[in-house]
Amino acid sequence: MKEFVPEIQGNLRKHIIKVPEAIYKVSGIKIFGKRIKSLVFSTDVAIIKNCNADAVIAVYPFTPQPVITHAIITASDVPVFSGVGGGTTTGKRVINLAMDAEFQGAMGVVVNAPTTNEIIRALRDRIDIPVVVTVVSEKTDIEARINAGATILNVSGASKTAEIVRMIRQKYPEMPIIATGGPTEEDILRTIEAGANAITFTPPSNGEIFKEIMIKYRNQDDIF
Numbered sequence: 001m002k003e004f005v006p007e008i009q010g011n012l013r014k015h016i017i018k019v020p021e022a023i024y025k026v027s028g029i030k031i032f033g034k035r036i037k038s039l040v041f042s043t044d045v046a047i048i049k050n051c052n053a054d055a056v057i058a059v060y061p062f063t064p065q066p067v068i069t070h071a072i073i074t075a076s077d078v079p080v081f082s083g084v085g086g087g088t089t090t091g092k093r094v095i096n097l098a099m100d101a102e103f104q105g106a107m108g109v110v111v112n113a114p115t116t117n118e119i120i121r122a123l124r125d126r127i128d129i130p131v132v133v134t135v136v137s138e139k140t141d142i143e144a145r146i147n148a149g150a151t152i153l154n155v156s157g158a159s160k161t162a163e164i165v166r167m168i169r170q171k172y173p174e175m176p177i178i179a180t181g182g183p184t185e186e187d188i189l190r191t192i193e194a195g196a197n198a199i200t201f202t203p204p205s206n207g208e209i210f211k212e213i214m215i216k217y218r219n220q221d222d223i224f
Helices: 021-025 045-049 066-075 092-104 117-126 142-148 158-171 185-194 206-218
Strands: 029-031 034-036 038-041 055-058 080-083 108-111 131-135 152-155 177-180 198-201
Touching (some): 055 066, 117 131, 185 198
Parallel strands (some): 038 198
């Protein structure tokens, strides 16, 4: 028998972005008592504020800046995993950004794939929140990442994501894994079956959502 889950919506906030239903089949990761199954991959505070994901993964292709982290954490109703660099941004700056993110209330910090094991080890020594290490290739030395202090692995291997997740899960059955789910429900289920504990979801952009709304407005018979 399917469990009945009451749902409450407001007239003004019922138009939100919902994560794919397939994500709910994942086990989730318990962090500080909160169970995280879905993470929205966005830095857009409007989208973050109007999405039903369990958490935010705020990683972006620019040098991380505290003001961006602060804005996202302030706007978000759910936990935030904040990107702190590790690729172009290296060394002490990564550690300082991570400490600032923790002080502002981030649930975890995310480092890019090129991050050295020395930096991961230093992060583990300086902060008390999870260090999420991004994995983009099956050639990554996972054991070295774990030994350096990775708390969670964030697998983002495009079409090879499920394959990488399965490889990690076979060797490290209890390692927490976040993974990109892909564009379809089938891709998400494949990643979950491979062993992912939580799934990141890339939402449509503001422009894409606005396009649909504007089409609806233009098709109305009477406008003002």
